[in-house]
Amino acid sequence: MSNHSEHHPLNDAQPGPLSDVRVLELGTLIAGPFAGRWLADFGAEVIKIEHPSQGDPLRKWGMGWNGSDSLWHLVQSRGKQSVAADLHDREDQALVRQLAAESDILIENFRPGRLEAWNLDPDDLMQANPGLIVVRISGYGQTGPLREQPGFGTIAEAAGGLRYITGEPDRPPTRVGLSLGDSIASMHALVGAMIALHERHTSGRGQVVDVALTESLFTMLEGILPEYGYLGVVRERTGNIAHSSAPTNTYECADGGLVCIAANSTRLFRGLFRAIGRADCADDPTLWTNTGRVERADTLDEAIASWTRTHTADAVVALLREHQIPVSRINSIADIVADAQFQARDMIVPVEDERLEKPLLVPGVAPKLSRTPGRVPHLARPLGADTEAVRQRLGRAPRAPAAATLGVGGRGGTSAETVRQPVD
Numbered sequence: 001m002s003n004h005s006e007h008h009p010l011n012d013a014q015p016g017p018l019s020d021v022r023v024l025e026l027g028t029l030i031a032g033p034f035a036g037r038w039l040a041d042f043g044a045e046v047i048k049i050e051h052p053s054q055g056d057p058l059r060k061w062g063m064g065w066n067g068s069d070s071l072w073h074l075v076q077s078r079g080k081q082s083v084a085a086d087l088h089d090r091e092d093q094a095l096v097r098q099l100a101a102e103s104d105i106l107i108e109n110f111r112p113g114r115l116e117a118w119n120l121d122p123d124d125l126m127q128a129n130p131g132l133i134v135v136r137i138s139g140y141g142q143t144g145p146l147r148e149q150p151g152f153g154t155i156a157e158a159a160g161g162l163r164y165i166t167g168e169p170d171r172p173p174t175r176v177g178l179s180l181g182d183s184i185a186s187m188h189a190l191v192g193a194m195i196a197l198h199e200r201h202t203s204g205r206g207q208v209v210d211v212a213l214t215e216s217l218f219t220m221l222e223g224i225l226p227e228y229g230y231l232g233v234v235r236e237r238t239g240n241i242a243h244s245s246a247p248t249n250t251y252e253c254a255d256g257g258l259v260c261i262a263a264n265s266t267r268l269f270r271g272l273f274r275a276i277g278r279a280d281c282a283d284d285p286t287l288w289t290n291t292g293r294v295e296r297a298d299t300l301d302e303a304i305a306s307w308t309r310t311h312t313a314d315a316v317v318a319l320l321r322e323h324q325i326p327v328s329r330i331n332s333i334a335d336i337v338a339d340a341q342f343q344a345r346d347m348i349v350p351v352e353d354e355r356l357e358k359p360l361l362v363p364g365v366a367p368k369l370s371r372t373p374g375r376v377p378h379l380a381r382p383l384g385a386d387t388e389a390v391r392q393r394l395g396r397a398p399r400a401p402a403a404a405t406l407g408v409g410g411r412g413g414t415s416a417e418t419v420r421q422p423v424d
Contacts, residue, residue, distance in 0.1 A: 016043020017372035021197070024096070024103040025049065025080065026087070026120075028056045030153065030182035031137045031213065032109035033076050035189045039105070040079030041365045042374040047099060047390065048077055052084040055383040065356060069380070074353070075362045079377030084384030084399070087118045098394050100125045100132060104206075105193050109137035112147045122208055132206040133196045135189050141212035151213050153181030160217030161224065168239040185216040245290055246297035247272070250330065251305050257313025258330040261304060261320065268325055269293060275323045276307040337361065349376045 021044040025036040033048070033056065040046040050056050062072040083099075085092035097120065100106055106125065108115060115122060115136075122134040136142055139151010140159075154175065157163045162181070167174035192209035200206060223244075227233045235243060242248035245264035252258055263272040266288050273282035281303060286292045293300060308316050313329050320327040329335060342348050347366070350359035365374035388398055 016041075016374055017369065019043035019045075021045070021105065022103045023047065024099050024106045026096070026115075027107055027109040027137065029058050029061070029109075030076075030179050031185045031189070032107045032135075033058065034183060034186040035107055035135065035137075035193070036080060037076055037078060038186070038190055039193075040377055042369075042372075044105075046080040047103075047386075048080040048082050049085050049087070049096060049099075050082055050383055052086055052384060055082075055084075059383070068355070071360065074360060074379040077380035078362070080380065081386035081390065082381040082384055083390050084387045087120070090119070093119045095391070095394070095396065096120060097125065097128070098396075099390070101129045103129070103132060104197065105133045105135060107135045107137070107189065107193075111150055112136070112138050112142050126206055126208075130205050131200055133193055133200070133209060134206070135193050135209040135211065137185055137189050137211045137213070139213050141215060142208075142210045153179045153183075153185075153213060156181040156185070156213030156217055160214040161221050162217045165221075165224070165235055165237055165243075167237050169237045171237075173237065181213050181217055184220065185211055185213045188216040188219075241297060241301070244294065246293040247300040247304060249301050249304070251301075251308040251316075253308050253313040253316055254310055255312040259308060259313050259316050260328050260330060261308075262326040264290065264293070266290075271323050272320070272325045273303070275319060275325065276304065278303055278307075351376060351379060353379045355379075 018039055021039070023036060023039050023044050023046040025032060025046055025048045027033050027036070028050075036046045036048065048056070056073065056077065058073045058076055059069040062070040064070045083095075085095055087093060087096065100120070106122075122136070125134065126132050138147070139156060140146040140149060151159075154163075157166075157176070157180065158173075160181070163173045163175070165173075166176060189209065189211045192211060196207050196209055224235045227235065240250040240260075242262075242264060247269065248260075248262040248264050250258055250260050261272070263269045269287065270282040273279065281287060281300065287296065287300075311319075317327055317329060331339065336342055337348050345364065345368070347364040349362050349364045351362050352359045360379065362376060362379075365376060391397070391399060
């Protein structure tokens, strides 16, 4: 772990399981900062580098308060220190190199080659700090013919196969309602970082963790590749119907509410159809195998839908839960906030902040660790709030005021999204 012995100043709870890990975050927007947020939730000291005049573009994404930073940003950068540094400025590059020399993990999600252009070549950083783990998130990875192409999360969903199978069979593919490509890449980045951190105990050496958005999504495609490679079958869109099991679908209820029901084992199937008064189906031995149910999925779905259309969503959920059948309303965020299960698991957490007129509801920490749990830290700091404290700790003079603001160019790139650091 890092050599810093003092506990970092912004940890507002008991030291977490990663309190001896120092993270240098150079990323912007979603993929890189989401990984940094996760590490901060479990106590790591995360130093976030932001452009002095622009900051992370996520500060202005989504809804804000009183024309200030976005509420999303307050959560995405919670628990982190904000240090203002221009990666085009040689003095600031030296500052970042000094921070990298004392860090355990560096996270970046720029287009391949940007770190090298900023005099922050990972090979040089690891030569100065052999234990440094450099997590690089990009659209297509650090190698290959498309390595230099910018990659958005949505483009990765298309390239990695997820978009093709998402939506109704008679319509064009649809987008999942959030930046799933970036989030899944963040999870792969965290897994890679933890594997490298564990391996470092044996070797004493860091390494590069190369995460591609496209590959992160591609690895989630279940049996799609072997089915194609061995049988020549291309999986198509099936809407809300599960591709290889039945019955599983979304059903409308008498009050207009929507519920998702999944009874795709023989025991669950028989229990469901007895509960809805269709013992004829429950006792039909031709439906006691998944293959038999998939062949008659339309008939089974219509039987379930006919029943749900005569009951309210709450009644459907209550009855099926009584019979231990997997079921849920399709929850809006308002439903989730009111949900007793989310509340019991401390997943809806109000956080007070002097900048806000009322507590901000933020997601709790997941996963739950029994002995060394994470904690919900402070909300994102104002841009550059920790610059001088970090410079002083490193023995550097106070930062001179910026003479001018550089414009944003178009060549750079976060691999997860568009680059907002000024580029040469």
